[in-house]
Amino acid sequence: MTNPAAKIAVLGGGSFGTVIANIAAQNGCDARLWMRSEKQLEDILETGMNSRYLPKYELHENLLPTNDLATAVHDCDVVFVAVPSKAFRVVLEDALKYMSPSAGLVSLTKGIEPHSFHLMSEIMREMAPKHPIAVISGPNLAKEIAQGQLTATVVASKSAALRHQVHDVLGSPRFRVYANPDIYGVELAGALKNIYAIVSGMAGALGMGENTRAMLMTRSLAEMSRFAVKMGANPLTFIGLAGMGDLIVTCTSPLSRNYRVGYAIGQGYSLKQAVKQLGETAEGVNTLRMVKEKADELGIDMPLVNGLYEVVHNNQNVDLIADHLMLGERAQDVDFMFDQE
Numbered sequence: 001m002t003n004p005a006a007k008i009a010v011l012g013g014g015s016f017g018t019v020i021a022n023i024a025a026q027n028g029c030d031a032r033l034w035m036r037s038e039k040q041l042e043d044i045l046e047t048g049m050n051s052r053y054l055p056k057y058e059l060h061e062n063l064l065p066t067n068d069l070a071t072a073v074h075d076c077d078v079v080f081v082a083v084p085s086k087a088f089r090v091v092l093e094d095a096l097k098y099m100s101p102s103a104g105l106v107s108l109t110k111g112i113e114p115h116s117f118h119l120m121s122e123i124m125r126e127m128a129p130k131h132p133i134a135v136i137s138g139p140n141l142a143k144e145i146a147q148g149q150l151t152a153t154v155v156a157s158k159s160a161a162l163r164h165q166v167h168d169v170l171g172s173p174r175f176r177v178y179a180n181p182d183i184y185g186v187e188l189a190g191a192l193k194n195i196y197a198i199v200s201g202m203a204g205a206l207g208m209g210e211n212t213r214a215m216l217m218t219r220s221l222a223e224m225s226r227f228a229v230k231m232g233a234n235p236l237t238f239i240g241l242a243g244m245g246d247l248i249v250t251c252t253s254p255l256s257r258n259y260r261v262g263y264a265i266g267q268g269y270s271l272k273q274a275v276k277q278l279g280e281t282a283e284g285v286n287t288l289r290m291v292k293e294k295a296d297e298l299g300i301d302m303p304l305v306n307g308l309y310e311v312v313h314n315n316q317n318v319d320l321i322a323d324h325l326m327l328g329e330r331a332q333d334v335d336f337m338f339d340q341e
């Protein structure tokens, strides 16, 4: 299955970028990991580990860490991008200067671009219209992948050749790659679930019961699917790994950074304090703002988003989320995943 000749690069030396680059290296690829921080590069070259993000996780000898973008992407068959959504466009713009025109581009990022409401596939399509593109999303906590826990992910692309290439580069007995042609749905699911992980973290901090947490996750899925349908995604994607799978892991695991932000707010910290003490990317904070704006614009009923927004951005008491969910006025209270007209 593995293609030992594949040359790949991963842009972004955080936890997910590191683990994905290392899987490719373990699979025999010529893998490069680009990071902007010189200090981090020195640490990796010295210790063979990316200790800031994944302490004790040994990097394979096939993996070349670098902070030279041209060296990283030169002659690559596939370039994976794993920087936060706010940096995606600028990093891609630089990388394209040095990439082979036929290289596949794959986003690992789960977020929405501020202001434009573009998902990463839309940015890639706009900036690199001739390159085959794909996105990867699913229940993929980097720290668990690093521990060798059995994990599945989803690659979505219109290009069957790129889906197969990604499967060859990343698939292994511990990391299963499933395919889905619904690019927009797969990446929208990955971005939206981060919002609900924040709510779930708050529920955890407040000691809410399992009935409550089951209700929260299920109504989160309904709310995500309702939004997705209005945005043109396939709602069936939301009951697969990239939707329900990722929602479950991010809403239940303290390894999720979005969950941890919610937990800290539930303990009484401000959003600013919660994000600062995390020190890593929690995409849900910005995604919340953008989805709230879009839902208001399109008239989509999203009680959890509305309640969380008031708590996080308008300093309202956390009880307001429960009020929105339990007492909010609805045209009808139906237990459907999305409107069935």
Ligand SMILES: NC(=O)c1ccc[n+]([C@@H]2O[C@H](COP(=O)([O-])OP(=O)(O)OC[C@H]3O[C@@H](n4cnc5c(N)ncnc54)[C@H](O)[C@@H]3O)[C@@H](O)[C@H]2O)c1
Binding pocket: 012, 013, 014, 015, 016, 017, 035, 036, 037, 053, 082, 083, 084, 085, 087, 090, 091, 108, 109, 110, 111, 140, 141, 142, 143, 279, 280, 281, 283
């Ligand atoms: N960590 C996970 O478990 C995981 C799993 C799946 C997807 N993701 C997604 O992957 C993306 C990256 O997350 P992560 O967990 O690796 O984040 P992280 O916080 O661990 O690391 C982010 C990395 O991006 C770098 N970076 C930030 N701005 C940059 C810029 N302008 N130029 C160059 N580098 C820049 C940082 O220095 C850091 O190395 C996010 O969208 C996240 O949602 C993360």
Ligand SMILES: O=P(O)(O)OC[C@H](O)CO
Binding pocket: 110, 138, 139, 140, 141, 142, 194, 197, 246, 249, 250, 255, 256, 257, 258, 259, 281, 282, 283
């Ligand atoms: O740590 P989080 O909250 O960014 O979640 C990581 C992954 O998206 C889980 O699939």
